[in-house]
Amino acid sequence: MSAAVSAPEGQLARVWQRFRRHRLALAGAFVVALLMASALFASVFAPQDPTLLDTSLRFVPPFTDWRYPLGTDELGRDTLSRLLHGGQVSLTVGLVAMVTTVLTGALIGIAAGYLGGIADTLLMRFVDTMLCFPQVFLLLVVAAFVPPTLLSISLVIGLTSWMEVSRIVRAEILHLKEQDFVAAARALGASRTRIMVRELLPNAAAPILVAATLKVASAVLMESYISYLGYGVQPPLASWGNMLTNAQGYFDTVPWLAILPGAAITLTVMGFNFLGDGLRDALDPRLRMDP
Amino acid sequence: MRAMLGGVTATATLPRDAPAASPEAPLLSVRGLTLHIPVPPHTLRAVDGISFDLRRGETLGLVGESGSGKTLTAMAVMRLLEPPLSDLPRGKVLLEGRDLMRLSETEMSTLRGRALSMIFQEPMTSLNPVMTVGRQIAEPVVRHLGLSARQAAARAEEMLRLVGIPDPPRVARAYPHLLSGGMRQRAMIAIALACRPSLLIADEPTTALDVTVQAQILDLLAGLQREMGSAVLLITHDLAVIAETAHRVAVMYAGRIVEEAPVGSLFAAPRHPYTRGLLASIPLIARERPETLPEIPGMVPGPGDRPAGCAFAPRCGRALPRCAQDVPPFAPLAPGHHAACWNPCDG
Numbered sequence: 001m002s003a004a005v006s007a008p009e010g011q012l013a014r015v016w017q018r019f020r021r022h023r024l025a026l027a028g029a030f031v032v033a034l035l036m037a038s039a040l041f042a043s044v045f046a047p048q049d050p051t052l053l054d055t056s057l058r059f060v061p062p063f064t065d066w067r068y069p070l071g072t073d074e075l076g077r078d079t080l081s082r083l084l085h086g087g088q089v090s091l092t093v094g095l096v097a098m099v100t101t102v103l104t105g106a107l108i109g110i111a112a113g114y115l116g117g118i119a120d121t122l123l124m125r126f127v128d129t130m131l132c133f134p135q136v137f138l139l140l141v142v143a144a145f146v147p148p149t150l151l152s153i154s155l156v157i158g159l160t161s162w163m164e165v166s167r168i169v170r171a172e173i174l175h176l177k178e179q180d181f182v183a184a185a186r187a188l189g190a191s192r193t194r195i196m197v198r199e200l201l202p203n204a205a206a207p208i209l210v211a212a213t214l215k216v217a218s219a220v221l222m223e224s225y226i227s228y229l230g231y232g233v234q235p236p237l238a239s240w241g242n243m244l245t246n247a248q249g250y251f252d253t254v255p256w257l258a259i260l261p262g263a264a265i266t267l268t269v270m271g272f273n274f275l276g277d278g279l280r281d282a283l284d285p286r287l288r289m290d291p
Numbered sequence: 292m293r294a295m296l297g298g299v300t301a302t303a304t305l306p307r308d309a310p311a312a313s314p315e316a317p318l319l320s321v322r323g324l325t326l327h328i329p330v331p332p333h334t335l336r337a338v339d340g341i342s343f344d345l346r347r348g349e350t351l352g353l354v355g356e357s358g359s360g361k362t363l364t365a366m367a368v369m370r371l372l373e374p375p376l377s378d379l380p381r382g383k384v385l386l387e388g389r390d391l392m393r394l395s396e397t398e399m400s401t402l403r404g405r406a407l408s409m410i411f412q413e414p415m416t417s418l419n420p421v422m423t424v425g426r427q428i429a430e431p432v433v434r435h436l437g438l439s440a441r442q443a444a445a446r447a448e449e450m451l452r453l454v455g456i457p458d459p460p461r462v463a464r465a466y467p468h469l470l471s472g473g474m475r476q477r478a479m480i481a482i483a484l485a486c487r488p489s490l491l492i493a494d495e496p497t498t499a500l501d502v503t504v505q506a507q508i509l510d511l512l513a514g515l516q517r518e519m520g521s522a523v524l525l526i527t528h529d530l531a532v533i534a535e536t537a538h539r540v541a542v543m544y545a546g547r548i549v550e551e552a553p554v555g556s557l558f559a560a561p562r563h564p565y566t567r568g569l570l571a572s573i574p575l576i577a578r579e580r581p582e583t584l585p586e587i588p589g590m591v592p593g594p595g596d597r598p599a600g601c602a603f604a605p606r607c608g609r610a611l612p613r614c615a616q617d618v619p620p621f622a623p624l625a626p627g628h629h630a631a632c633w634n635p636c637d638g
Contacts, residue, residue: 116374117374179416180411180413180416180417181416181417181418181419181420183371183411183417184409184411184417184418184479184482185419186371186400186403187369187371187403187404187408187409187411187483188403188404188408188430188431188482188483189400189401189402189403189404189405189431189434189435190400190404190430190431190434191397191400198422198430199419199422202419202421202422203419203420203421205421
């Protein structure tokens, strides 16, 4: 009989097995890890001070000067250093916004799904209302009133993008709360709060995790939008979005100034999206329940 | 009805060492429990004024076919009905003299798992898939008895040993999907009994298991009950399970208890025609197979076509004219043997 009980690690191992088979997801995970590392150690890797001006060396093309591996911009600042530091900003915004999104979305989703009735109706109509406005407009309206700091930008992005997460979580909870183990937990005297936190939330972890990775990608994109429109991260602090803004005046003559931050954004978004896709497949609840 | 074990009547007629009738008040006393569900344009009388007592150390089997109201009775006693049903039950459920129906949800949740506990039918889905078995046993223990995490973990392993699971430390660390159905039901029993509740409600505890495992689980329940002195309300549609486990039996039909008796007396001399029909429809392993298995004609009446009198009257071969008009009283026919019938069978 004891042979029927294999190691408790079995579940994680199976998830990893399925994830590993997903080539793009592996590549995504690799890219994400690389971006995280480069952002974390930006000050170590960056060859120059990202805000150091040198007007004698404007528009140095990439791969021509070893001191400026990816060239310089219109004020003679090193592009590689600015990309690395900009990555720090973008990923910070992405992660903080993701955490805000997931916390808000999961909280509202669980409350709506589990409590049901009037609470569900009120919360979900609120979600519908929020979804009526395109996120960029919501962002711009709020950004016009809130002084743009790294934290405020992240929070504003997070607080305007949690609605999808709350819908996903609510749907998952509606399905989970009918399960026998929830009734069993009640029969053992668990309170509503305990059931929501201890029984339902961990079981909804897979879709939440997937939504979280995808939300990092969209938050990075959102930060670029609003920085590009001038409401985001303020110069001289570099972000991929405001690098794009600065580059647009020179797009016909020095295209690499736009292409490089654009490529960084694309890489990040794709990396997180593939990672999320892979996680979704690996954590599929229908596969999770197999004996 | 499922295939039954052979020789039911043989085991059933054996005298069972029921706990001696004690003068003390019953542990659980249900009085006039009613659950009427409005299903426009009718009212579904799912549980229709049932009363029974359960003493310490005793097992009462609640039998009936699907839809007779057994599970709703259990859910009402545990106060586990979800909205919109949660406010509908009427009547009294006295556990050690306290009326559970009058307690607040908070008071009730301090009793659930501690004073009264429940095992569900489906061991495959009744455990939280993402929590280790050990934690699932330990959590209510910490919550109800205030044990430290370490003590609770030790209690969890002790409970797993008690329910006959090999290598308890290993199973305590395992997730439910690694266990077989029988093992999971053992784990469920360990969870339900970890705080030593005085009342255990077992709702079809063996229905999802195969026959050999069924017998093991029933033996285990009976053994633990003797050891802990808990009272068990055993809900099942399977008369073989009742015959093996219960001291007394209450037969439910269409939301009412139609007959209640000590298990031996019920199987030997059923008085209500419905009980008699149920017992007659059990296949016995005999040398000569009968051409057809006796069955009760007709169907359980729906909410709309329920007669004013006895709900069984339209299907009953012994029905008298008054059966359709007046509800028969639940009357004693022999010591400890009650039936609700105007024209009971001979004892």
